[in-house]
Amino acid sequence: MIEMKDIVKDYVMGGETIHALNHVSLRVEDGEYVAIIGPSGSGKSTLMNVIGCLDTSDSGTYILNGKPIGKYRERQLARVRNRHIGFIFQGFNLLPKLTCAENVELPLIYQKLPRGERRRRVKEALMEVGLGERMRHRPNQMSGGQQQRCAIARALAARPSLILADEPTGNLDKKTGNEIMALFDRLHEEGNTIVLITHDPGVAARAQRVLRMDDGCLTAQPAGGREEDA
């Protein structure tokens, strides 16, 4: 469960202060599927990074699963990223020199799981995303859709309490994008908590709840507001 209150994050760019997050409050329940839409530069990526503990806020409180993340130090944040958050990026962010299976195994190595357990979880996660037979391929031997599936498997293998996806279909064609979104739907049905950011209203429409980010402010998207998106 995510509980954010009055989160502020400013950037100074070219002598000008940009309010990337302007007193943002957000609450996401366990098992929810939330989409955040908004034009580029609206601060949605910053919000995502703060939720994902990749970045820290300047002020405000952030509680993840009852833990005061805002007060955590770097070492504790790494642990939270490792065990509680599964990141899925637009650019996949797989390590090019590792095979698909090795990429999926990586967070489990940082969790210090024994080898047998890692193997089992990698296999399980790859089966889940339908990549069972592609284990030994390297990212550059796979299609975009396959790479994203591999990245999703990597997020799932760690068994996180929250899956964060940053434009997961942004680098994919429409058909592949739909397949990936279908995968998200299934993950949601299985009980995963998902927060997804996108600027594609079609993608956002699959979520239970859609929030809109504008100039660092988060507002609830009114129902049927799909047409007006940037």
Place this chain on the structure above:
Amino acid sequence: MLQSFKMALKAIGGNKMRSFLTVLGVVIGVVAIVVLVAIAQGTNASVVSSIESMGTNMLSVSINAKRTNPITLDNLRELAQDESIAHVAPYTRVSGTIKAGVTTYDDGQIIGTIQGYDAIRGYELSQGRFITQPDLNNRIFVAVLGSEAATEMFGKTDAVGETFSINGYTFTVVGVLEANGSDSTGSQDNQIFIPYTLAQRLSNMTRISSFYVSAVSSDEIYFAQAAVESYLQKIFPTTYSQYSVYNQTEMLSTLNETTATLTLMMGGIAAISLLVGGIGIMNIMLVSVSERTREIGIRKAIGASRGNILLQFLIEALVVSLMGGLLGLLISLGAISLLGPVLDMTLSVSPTVAGAAIGFSVLIGVVFGIYPANKASRLKPIDALHYEG
């Protein structure tokens, strides 16, 4: 930990040429250290063994006084009466042209001495006899040859009865020595011994300026030295510096000090090249950090802590330096087994030196790896992820 090593090997294998060159830097450093130190130690060992082969119960005396030198054979005979002294034998080098038939033997070294010299120096006769008192008394033209001198002059070692000439004087060979090899003063087998009295006459020299003394046993060496010194003190009462008495043990310790300094100096020079290798590691690791910023970001995003990243890069630096160290050691062993026969030395790598070389290269890996590793680990995940490299 094992996983970290696998990761490091993967990263090193990912850029083979670069890794090879980095490893090479360390290899050269280690080879330089190990081989140079081995040569220094080999030199020391061969000199020490040749000094030891001369016997540890020997004193070497030289008289520095020139015009006022009163030492004669009678003095030596008197000195030899001391109960701690076994033999006293003077020696003098004579220059002259050596001819055996049509052969001129240029490498021969003519030494005038008396009976007992062979015992002091530990020479064994393979044939015939050494110089005797009658030879000295009557200045008989006889000679004892080193084994090399015999083969060079007569093509054989059983040369007793053969004749040759020094500066036109004809000598008869009365004895041939066993081969002795070389010592710090050069080969001993090219020596030609003639009666001291004859040598004095040939070189127009009346006084004895250098002689050897042997103690009855190596335990008695200090008594013998005291006897020699007090005897010489009586002859040269004014200044002490007119003669000097060396004993082998003192020579050995002086030598050991000198070669220890030499070894240290050579090792130090070689260590500098290892240091350069270390800077190579640091350079490559820094390049690697900025090249792999994105990788670091990804790893951090999926949960790698600072410690994980630090360890990863440190282990990479360590593996490179350790590979360099081991490879360097192997190459050194090869180089030494090749160089040994060429330099005519017994070269060996002591476990201490091998351990030190490996240890030092690992140290280099840690020292020069820690800065890039620390730099990598400090990257903020968000900055690293968005880095466009």
